[in-house]
Amino acid sequence: MGGSIVLFGPPGAGKGTQADAIVLATGKPQISTGDMLRAALAEGTELGLEAKKYMEAGELVPDDVIIGLIRERLKSQDAINGVLFDGFPRTIPQAEALAEIAEVSMVISIQVPDEAIVERIVGRRMDPETGEIYHIKFKPAPSEISSRLIQRKDDNEDAVRTRLSAYHSQTSPLAEWYLQRGILKSVNGNQAMGDVQEEISLLLV
Ligand code: AMP
Secondary structure, X not given: OOOEEEEEOOOOOOHHHHHHHHHHHHOOOEEEHHHHHHHHHHHOOHHHHHHHHHHHHXXXXXXXXXXXXXXXXXXXXHHOOOOEEEXXXXXXXXXXXXXXXXXXXXXXXXXXXXXXXXXXXXXXXXXXXXXXEXXXXXXOOOHXXXXXXXXXXXXXXXHHHHHXXXXXXXXXXXXXXXXXXXXXXEEEOXXXXXXXXXXXXXXXX
16 A cells, blocks of 8 residues: 555554554554654653653644654655554644645544543553553553553543543544545454454555
8 A cells, every 4th residue: 555544543542552563564664753752752852851741741742843753754765655653643734734745545543432541541551671561451461570661651540631632622623634535444442452453454455
């Protein structure tokens, strides 16, 4: 498939997990604005410092910052045959900017009801050595690594509620925007990971 793919859905929908499988299936590199911002934050760059207060509060980072980041990233050689966007675009202005710089061939919307999201996110943990994501209830880590697991700073209940409300007010209108352009495909994200993956793989053939 030519062009880029957008993975779309609320925080905690499983975009990161599904992205890994899509990268394997398509060979397109994953571009996660959240991961890029967290890396900038860890490195202590100016961009990271600017984004920090928004991210920790669960608010969206301003569009011009995000669009600048994407413009730079898309200049890389590996982006030439399309990429997989994860967590971008998140606003209509971001989608408009993207439409001018890249061809989006499909938007995969992973749908999960709000009630499921808070439980998913608040229980989420990461192994800093491998990047693997676990969940205290749904995917417990092996006991030998459990002491090194960390929790994202914005994976607390207050920030999750702010992230969800940002999603509903600023990001979910994009579904209609892409539907009108005929490229929105929806999958049920409220089922076992493997089943979500199977639904997605049917869209990629
Ligand atoms: P994520 O890892 O995708 O959940 O992103 C974590 C946080 O980074 C979000 O809550 C926002 O503060 C910020 N962020 C990531 N991607 C975007 C984006 N496309 N637009 C605005 N803010 C973003």
